[in-house]
Amino acid sequence: MRLHNLKDAGTLLPQWAVPCLLNVGFLGLYVLAVYSYGSKPSDEVASACTAAILLSLVIATLLLVREIVVAQSGDVARAVGKGVVSALNLSWAITCLSFLCYISWAPAAEYVAGNVGLVATGVGALALVVAGSYIAFPSKTPDVPDATNSQALTAVAGIKQSVAQMPTFQVTVADLTRLLAHQAGRAIGYAGSNVLFDDTFSLELDVNNRVAKVYSNTNLVWTADFMYWRLHMLMMGSAAEQVLTGSSSQAALDDLTSFDELAAKYLMLGHDRTFNATPANIHEAQIKASRITMLRRSVYDRCHAACLVNQKVLIELVKLMRTRSVLTYGDIRGHLDRVEMPDGFPVARFDDDEILRKALLTHDEHDEVTLEGTFEQAHVDQESSDRTTNQNAPQPSHASVRSREKGDAANEEDVGFSTITA
Numbered sequence: 001m002r003l004h005n006l007k008d009a010g011t012l013l014p015q016w017a018v019p020c021l022l023n024v025g026f027l028g029l030y031v032l033a034v035y036s037y038g039s040k041p042s043d044e045v046a047s048a049c050t051a052a053i054l055l056s057l058v059i060a061t062l063l064l065v066r067e068i069v070v071a072q073s074g075d076v077a078r079a080v081g082k083g084v085v086s087a088l089n090l091s092w093a094i095t096c097l098s099f100l101c102y103i104s105w106a107p108a109a110e111y112v113a114g115n116v117g118l119v120a121t122g123v124g125a126l127a128l129v130v131a132g133s134y135i136a137f138p139s140k141t142p143d144v145p146d147a148t149n150s151q152a153l154t155a156v157a158g159i160k161q162s163v164a165q166m167p168t169f170q171v172t173v174a175d176l177t178r179l180l181a182h183q184a185g186r187a188i189g190y191a192g193s194n195v196l197f198d199d200t201f202s203l204e205l206d207v208n209n210r211v212a213k214v215y216s217n218t219n220l221v222w223t224a225d226f227m228y229w230r231l232h233m234l235m236m237g238s239a240a241e242q243v244l245t246g247s248s249s250q251a252a253l254d255d256l257t258s259f260d261e262l263a264a265k266y267l268m269l270g271h272d273r274t275f276n277a278t279p280a281n282i283h284e285a286q287i288k289a290s291r292i293t294m295l296r297r298s299v300y301d302r303c304h305a306a307c308l309v310n311q312k313v314l315i316e317l318v319k320l321m322r323t324r325s326v327l328t329y330g331d332i333r334g335h336l337d338r339v340e341m342p343d344g345f346p347v348a349r350f351d352d353d354e355i356l357r358k359a360l361l362t363h364d365e366h367d368e369v370t371l372e373g374t375f376e377q378a379h380v381d382q383e384s385s386d387r388t389t390n391q392n393a394p395q396p397s398h399a400s401v402r403s404r405e406k407g408d409a410a411n412e413e414d415v416g417f418s419t420i421t422a
Contacts, residue, residue: 015081019088026095027053033103041105049098056094060087167204167213171237173251174210177318178241182251183212184317185240185303187332188310189233190216191339193348203327227266229346231299234259239303240314256296263292305342313339 067083112119169186173179187203195217204213234255242248267288307314313335
């Protein structure tokens with residue numbers, strides 16, 4: 001028997017299920033008490049309890065209608081669910097109080113009638129205690145808004161805060177040098193990748209909180225290649241810290257824990273991208289643990305070798321991060337071009353065979369367009385058009401050229417003859 005299935009089934013129930021069961025239960029108990037309870041209260045008390053239950057049903061219906069009426073366009077379904085839950089909670093609470101009042105009114109009245117002095121003493125003592133508590137603990141003074149809050153912008157009614165972007169990788173280290181080493185190690189792990197864009201990739205460093213974050217879209221892809229690459233990225237920070245500082249910090253243990261969780265999913269990844277992470281027996285669990293250990297060793301050795309080869313690049317990135325808290329792909333592109341990864345190190349790349357992704361990832365580089373460049377280009381175009389016009393103009397034939405030369409020669413002879421005659 002798997003009793004934890006009952007717990008999982010309870011989480012799958014709708015929110016109105018429990019209030020509905022409580023409402024039906026207390027209403028049934030009240031009806032049972034009306035027809036079979038011995039110590040019934042007076043007619044006035046019984047009528048008041050019944051009227052309270054009926055009034056609660058009316059108020060619950062009005063609450064449901066109000067939630068539906070004031071709901072904005074597109075939020076009707078959510079408003080119906082919220083209204084049903086609120087109405088049922090109000091109904092079962094009033095029904096419960098009416099039931100308790102119905103069954104306890106007669107015994108309580110009988111006890112008070114038989115012990116008037118004791119009840120009066122208790123009421124007086126309770127009143128004195130409440131008065132003393134009120135005097136000893138004065139009410140809290142209202143919070144006076146400071147100048148900054150009074151000058152703050154007022155949000156529009158109904159505005160919703162946007163969901164914060166979750167970092168792909170994050171590490172917290174008290175030592176700033178180790179923190180920068182972690183960030184630099186993970187930065188060179190993106191070498192050769194085609195998923196880096198300035199609007200989606202950034203390296204952010206919070207010096208005050210000693211937190212380093214890496215933002216990218218690689219955590220949205222759950223394929224075997226990307227999971228294998230993320231396994232290396234979890235070890236790149238610890239490997240870079242070991243190479244640059246000669247020791248490891250507590251953050252390395254956190255990376256190992258995250259590595260084991262991701263490695264378990266990677267080893268149990270099916271062809272349909274589903275996970276079967278629950279071992280069938282103890283032997284399968286032992287085999288799985290041994291495979292994770294071997295995978296961790298091989299990945300760390302590969303990451304350590306990559307950090308050793310690119311130690312100079314790591315040092316340059318650490319120096320750059322000391323002066324700038326946020327880096328984009330354009331800031332570290334020159335460093336990534338000089339990174340040399342060992343054989344077998346994975347690369348985070350989209351599938352280039354798909355036409356759509358290839359079209360989306362193709363970015364043609366164009367020169368910056370300025371007014372001066374526009375005028376120069378127009379002048380060049382004018383010269384080229386004039387040259388083309390001259391080339392396309394009709395050229396005189398060789399016969400016409402020869403006839404023109406003969407005519408010029410004849411004219412020269414006539415001029416010479418006339419000169420001699422004269």
